Amino acid sequence: MTQADSKSGAIEAGRLARLKAQAREHLLFYGRELSDTLITQAQGARLRDETGREIIDFASGQMCSTLGHSHPxxxxxxxxxxxxxxxxxxxxxxxxxxxxxxxxxxxxxxxxxxxxxxxxxxxxxxxxxxxxxxxxxxxxxxxxxxxxxxxxxxxxxxxxxxxxxxxxxxxxxxxxxxxxxxxxxxxxxxxxxxxxxxxxxxxxxxxxxxxxxxxxxxxxxxxxxxxxxxxxxxxxxxxxxxxxxxxxxxxxxxxxxxxxxxxxxxxxxxxxxxxxxxxxxxxxxxxxxxxxxxxxxxxxxxxxxxxxxxxxxxxxxxxxxxxxxxxxxxENLAARAREMGAYLRQGLDDLAQRYEMLGDVRGRGMLIGLEFVHDRKTKRRNPEMVDRATKRAFELGLIVNRPGGAAHCWRIAPPLTVERADIDSAVAIMDQALRDAGAR
Known part of the structure; x- marks a missing residue:
């Protein structure tokens, strides 16, 4: 990798192809499908992928990176x-x-x-x-x-x-x-x-x-x-x-x-x-x-x-x-989780007002769930919409998580150090992902 690649997170094309082939050949399936996208850098609430593209991480890695990635x-x-x-x-x-x-x-x-x-x-x-x-x-x-x-x-x-x-x-x-x-x-x-x-x-x-x-x-x-x-x-x-x-x-x-x-x-x-x-x-x-x-x-x-x-x-x-x-x-991060969680909740509640398929919004602090339904009257679970919207959000630069026991839900859990600007960007991406996925 060149110095420029090191700063951007991008991987040279030949090496990238080799790494992806090796991943398919040598990595053992552990229960969930592995992404085909390689992540090369992580800082705060943002990642960089193989192309140098920035991605907002609203899953805190595997629900672990509460301080943000690579906290000093x-x-x-x-x-x-x-x-x-x-x-x-x-x-x-x-x-x-x-x-x-x-x-x-x-x-x-x-x-x-x-x-x-x-x-x-x-x-x-x-x-x-x-x-x-x-x-x-x-x-x-x-x-x-x-x-x-x-x-x-x-x-x-x-x-x-x-x-x-x-x-x-x-x-x-x-x-x-x-x-x-x-x-x-x-x-x-x-x-x-x-x-x-x-x-x-x-x-x-x-x-x-x-x-x-x-x-x-x-x-x-x-x-x-x-x-x-x-x-x-x-x-x-x-x-x-x-x-x-x-x-x-x-x-x-x-x-x-x-x-x-x-x-x-x-x-x-x-x-x-x-x-x-x-x-x-x-x-x-x-x-x-x-x-x-x-x-x-x-x-x-x-x-x-x-x-x-x-x-x-x-x-x-x-x-x-x-x-x-x-x-x-x-850094009084518990208080920050209350403050930023309330701000995030406002954005998610606004989405729920505009999309019938968001049947319920619930959570505390910086752990919030969105439940997807076909319609609010029957409350029939809608994992297919979650799948489409999750994939589209990633394409647009946002990681949101489907919890293992609730494939019809989004689990929103950004780092406690997340900034308002990242919340605004994430909610905007969710909005577009829902529209593009056909949510009503």
């Missing part, structure tokens, strides 16, 4: 780590690991003061479920239908989406608080939590009395940006406590400012027994955390809990996580 604090943290320690034995602790645990504890209630650091959200949820089973002695895990918690064994068994079965013994699905499409055909537009009560009543008819945990997201992201009503997390805790089960909040996509507060559970002030963090903690670097309190941790330890991995408590990702937490606090 992250770049410095990685540079500092390479000059000090990248990886050591997991039982040998680097200073940045201790500091990250302490600074997370300072942001959380006293009942969430102990952390272990892993690599992925699936790992952290796997560890959380294992710890809950050790502490309680039970094996039954309840989670929401159409949820996403990972692809490892226990996490995948708590991921109730089509094509992910069969689940492990003891896995149970609860109806989600999906007000737009009430799963028990009871509510109309506003969830009154009947679905949750019915779900636990059904759980009781199936349970052997060996409940271990309930795992939920404060806002269900991959399931279509399902926002629970006020009091729902409290009701989950009440049902869990009545059955001797722990509560796990999976804050992979909701934690660290995304919803307009440091953590999603703060909207109700209902802390869990265990919390997992991942995507937003590493902000693009593989890092996750399992957080719990001393009493639960000591109980599980005394009963033989262990979770060995090669990269537990690695110093490089811990240093990045520390930079993320400090940037979140120092």
């Amino acid at each position: 604090a992250m770049v410095k943290a990685i540079q500092d780590a390479t000059a000090n320690a990248i990886h050591i034995d997991s039982t040998k602790i680097a200073p940045e690991v201790v500091e990250l645990a302490a600074e997370l504890a300072a942001l959380l209630p006293p009942t969430l003061d102990k952390s272990m650091f892993l690599s992925t959200g699936g790992e952290s949820n796997e560890a959380a479920i294992r710890l809950a089973k050790k502490h309680t002695g039970g094996f039954e895990i309840a989670s929401l239908a159409n949820s996403w918690h990972g692809t490892t064994a226990a996490a995948a068994s708590s991921t109730f989406s089509s094509g992910y079965g069969p689940a492990m013994a003891g896995a149970y699905a609860l109806p989600p608080p999906y007000a737009y499409r009430c799963p028990v055909r009871h509510c109309e537009g506003a969830c009154d939590m009947t679905c949750l009560d019915v779900g636990f009543e059904m759980f009781d008819t199936w349970s052997t009395g060996a409940g271990a945990a309930v795992i939920v997201e404060p806002v269900q992201s991959a399931g279509g940006i399902i926002v629970p009503p006020d009091g729902w997390l409290r009701r989950v805790r009440e049902h869990a406590a009545a059955r001797g089960m722990l509560v796990i909040y999976d804050e992979a996509q909701t934690g660290l400012g995304r919803l307009g507060l440091n953590f999603g559970f703060e909207h109700e002030g209902e802390p869990p027994d265990l919390m997992t963090l991942s995507k937003t903690l590493g902000a693009g670097v593989p890092l996750s955390a399992l957080v719990t309190g001393g009493a639960v941790a000591e109980s599980a330890k005394s009963k033989g809990f262990s979770f060995y991995t090669s990269h537990a408590n690695d110093p490089l990702p811990a240093r990045v996580g520390l930079a993320v937490v400090r940037t979140l606090v120092g």
Whole structure:
């Protein structure tokens, strides 16, 4: 690549053809089709592709880049780590690991003061479920239908989406608080939590009395940006406590400012027994955390809990996580998510006023969902329109995401550092993409 190519992101034609041929020959399919477009640079809320074209990223990469791509604090943290320690034995602790645990504890209630650091959200949820089973002695895990918690064994068994079965013994699905499409055909537009009560009543008819945990997201992201009503997390805790089960909040996509507060559970002030963090903690670097309190941790330890991995408590990702937490606090990004999220929501609400096929707009902070329907009377899902509009938006220079469990929705989740000008440009592209795709 020439110097000019390096600045623009463009790839020389011969090399580009060779890379695309090698991609087709050597890259293994992992569950979703790979794009034929190569991305060469990423900065802030914008990417550059193989031709040097700029693309606005309103998916934050894989929902990870909450600070924006290549944020200076992250770049410095990685540079500092390479000059000090990248990886050591997991039982040998680097200073940045201790500091990250302490600074997370300072942001959380006293009942969430102990952390272990892993690599992925699936790992952290796997560890959380294992710890809950050790502490309680039970094996039954309840989670929401159409949820996403990972692809490892226990996490995948708590991921109730089509094509992910069969689940492990003891896995149970609860109806989600999906007000737009009430799963028990009871509510109309506003969830009154009947679905949750019915779900636990059904759980009781199936349970052997060996409940271990309930795992939920404060806002269900991959399931279509399902926002629970006020009091729902409290009701989950009440049902869990009545059955001797722990509560796990999976804050992979909701934690660290995304919803307009440091953590999603703060909207109700209902802390869990265990919390997992991942995507937003590493902000693009593989890092996750399992957080719990001393009493639960000591109980599980005394009963033989262990979770060995090669990269537990690695110093490089811990240093990045520390930079993320400090940037979140120092730049007051949670407040910025509220402000910019409200501005973005205005633009999306305006689109919904003009397009009948946008049946619902919902979300919190900088995590907003658009649900596509054939018409608002029948609410029939319209994944075909989503597919056409998503492809057209990319052609026009915008990445919007279809969540894995809701192919009839757009998930809008730009970096928390996004500028108003990028929001204006993105909404304008969505408007044109909808028109070009034939939306009414």
